[in-house]
Amino acid sequence: MSQITELQNEWNTNKRWAGIKRDYSAAEVIRLRPRIPLAYTLATLGSETFFKLLQQKQFYTGFGALTGNQALAQAHCQQPFIYVSGWQIAADNNSAGKMYPDLSLYPVDSGPNLVRTINHTLMAADKIAALAEPESAVLVKPIMIDAEAGFGGPLNAFELTKQLIEAGVAALHIEDQLPSAKRCGHLAGKVIVGTTEMLNKLKAARLSADVCNVPTVLIARTDAYGAKFINTDIDEVDRPFVTQTRSPEGLYGVNGKMEHAIARSLCFAPYVDMLWCETGKPDLKEAEQFATAIHAKFPGKPLVYNCSPSFHWQKYLNDKEIASFQQALFEMGYHIQLITLAGFHALHLSMFEMINGYRKKGLQHYANFQAEEFKQAEQGYRAHKHQALVGTAFYDAVLENIMQDDSLAALPNSTEADF
Numbered sequence: 001m002s003q004i005t006e007l008q009n010e011w012n013t014n015k016r017w018a019g020i021k022r023d024y025s026a027a028e029v030i031r032l033r034p035r036i037p038l039a040y041t042l043a044t045l046g047s048e049t050f051f052k053l054l055q056q057k058q059f060y061t062g063f064g065a066l067t068g069n070q071a072l073a074q075a076h077c078q079q080p081f082i083y084v085s086g087w088q089i090a091a092d093n094n095s096a097g098k099m100y101p102d103l104s105l106y107p108v109d110s111g112p113n114l115v116r117t118i119n120h121t122l123m124a125a126d127k128i129a130a131l132a133e134p135e136s137a138v139l140v141k142p143i144m145i146d147a148e149a150g151f152g153g154p155l156n157a158f159e160l161t162k163q164l165i166e167a168g169v170a171a172l173h174i175e176d177q178l179p180s181a182k183r184c185g186h187l188a189g190k191v192i193v194g195t196t197e198m199l200n201k202l203k204a205a206r207l208s209a210d211v212c213n214v215p216t217v218l219i220a221r222t223d224a225y226g227a228k229f230i231n232t233d234i235d236e237v238d239r240p241f242v243t244q245t246r247s248p249e250g251l252y253g254v255n256g257k258m259e260h261a262i263a264r265s266l267c268f269a270p271y272v273d274m275l276w277c278e279t280g281k282p283d284l285k286e287a288e289q290f291a292t293a294i295h296a297k298f299p300g301k302p303l304v305y306n307c308s309p310s311f312h313w314q315k316y317l318n319d320k321e322i323a324s325f326q327q328a329l330f331e332m333g334y335h336i337q338l339i340t341l342a343g344f345h346a347l348h349l350s351m352f353e354m355i356n357g358y359r360k361k362g363l364q365h366y367a368n369f370q371a372e373e374f375k376q377a378e379q380g381y382r383a384h385k386h387q388a389l390v391g392t393a394f395y396d397a398v399l400e401n402i403m404q405d406d407s408l409a410a411l412p413n414s415t416e417a418d419f
Contacts, residue, residue: 003030016051016215019298021270023203029210040214042119046142046170047215050081051273053142054217054302059330059337061307062144064088066343068121069383075122075139076380081170084114085340086146087184092344102184108151108160115143115167128391142170144217144336147205149179149193154204161208161216171217173276173304174201176224176264178231185278186310190223191251194232195264202271219304220268221276225261225286230254237263258286262293269298274336276304282311284328291332305334309341 007026011017053060062083065071071082087102093114094106119140126139145164150157157174164172176198177183178191192198202220209216224241229251233242241260245253254260261277269275277290287305294301313322326337357365373384382389400406 019270019301020206020273022206022210024207029207032207032211033213038212040165040168040212042140042168043165043170043212043214043216046168047217050142050144050170050217051215053080054274054335059326059335061326062336062338062340063342064338064340064344065118066093066347068117070343070347071118071141071143072121072125072139072389073381073383075125075141076382078137078380079141081142081144082118083338083340084111084118084143084145085343086111086148087341088344089114089146102187104148104179104182108156109163111145111147111160112163112167115145115164115169118143119168124391125389128388128394131394131397132388143168144171144173145169146340147172147174149177149182150174150201150205152179153197154200157201158204158208161205162212165209165212165214165216169216171219171273172205173219173221173274174198174205175221175278177227184310185221185223185226185306186280186308188228190227191229191231192222192224192227192254194230195235195237195267197232198264199267199271202268206271217274218272219274219276220265220272221278221304222261222264222268223278224254224256224264225258225277226256226280227254227260228256237267258289262290265290265294266297269294269301274302274304276306278306282307282313282316282325284325287329287334288332291334295333301333302335303333304336304338305329306338306340309339309345 004026007029011020011022011026060080062081063074063079064083064085064087065074066088074082089110090100090102090106092099094100094110095113096107096110098106100106122140129136129139147157147160147164151160156179161172175182175185176192176195178193181189181191183190198220202218205216205218209218229247230238230242230253231251233239233252238254238260241254241257241263243253243255247253258277265275265277275294279286291303294303307326317325329337354366354369357369361368370384373381377384396406396412406412
């Protein structure tokens with residue numbers, strides 16, 4: 001059987017690809033693949049695992065991780081996947097080494113670099129855990145990342161997807177904002193691109209994954225609800241929502257309606273695994289409006305919802321409503337629900353509370369903080385033994401095998417033995 005026939009059969013018969021449309025042929029994919037096959041193990045296994053989550057009768061929450069160790073803490077909590085937020089990359093972990101707002105400022109390699117760091121951390125932690133507890137759960141988890149607006153046109157989206165797969169990404173989402181004017185979905189002045197331009201980026205991302213031979217989970221996010229401008233009025237699906245307003249840059253005004261977000265998402269749906277509509281507040285009626293419209297034409301299409309830290313939750317919902325909010329979303333079809341900036345806020349609040357407490361109580365406060373770490377160890381927390389966490393025992397074992405002597409072993413009889 002030829003590679004072309006084999007690939008076409010895979011698309012036709014594997015349930016993984018049910019309902020997924022491609023406007024290119026298997027022959028074109030094979031023609032673009034390198035003659036020396038490359039294996040992207042983490043991306044492939046992660047994609048398969050992530051897709052299986054979507055088949056389960058429950059929702060899963062993704063918490064934004066800012067560093068490798070934040071991802072590791074999530075793995076120790078048995079979190080099924082790790083989320084990487086573009087906002088957090090801009091704010092504190094980008095290749096420029098700067099703090100930026102989410103205004104399309106950080107370098108394109110920042111996302112792949114952070115994914116690579118997280119995977120290195122999880123892989124290292126897994127081998128450390130395997131040495132100490134061979135039967136322990138695997139700590140390497142699928143990673144879902146914010147690929148922003150693709151950082152340019154279709155070719156940029158194609159290359160970025162490849163870089164993310166090389167870094168080990170399982171799932172990625174691309175949004176329909178104009179890359180040069182891209183901003184956080186909860187900031188004003190959003191500019192979206194025409195529906196055809198967004199479709200071309202989605203097709204480019206899928207083609208890139210196919211060329212890499214990885215079943216990457218692809219998500220289309222729309223920011224049309226709440227958008228102020230669009231860069232073209234050429235697409236028929238967009239025209240009913242274009243206003244007479246024109247910006248000084250020549251952009252066309254749009255009315256920012258949910259109906260526009262729905263119309264565009266229905267165009268995106270055949271090309272992606274999941275859909276996401278960014279909203280401005282936690283509102284089940286809005287969520288239901290979007291889900292109902294999508295599922296009327298694409299029954300069972302999995303959806304993503306952003307339970308955003310940008311929302312003032314207790315302003316809009318009471319405690320009872322908050323407690324039932326996520327299950328209600330799941331019943332509408334929102335299988336993946338994100339707390340995108342969890343890492344950023346957890347990092348700041350924990351450090352702020354530690355320093356403020358220390359100012360008031362001195363070393364006693366830190367001792368109390370440490371006691372809480374010991375208490376959390378009963379729930380799987382590992383960072384209280386920080387030397388062991390980063391692999392001292394593993395490298396003691398390596399050194400012992402090299403030197404046939406454990407006299408230089410670092411961990412035994414260290415201060416951590418008291419823990």
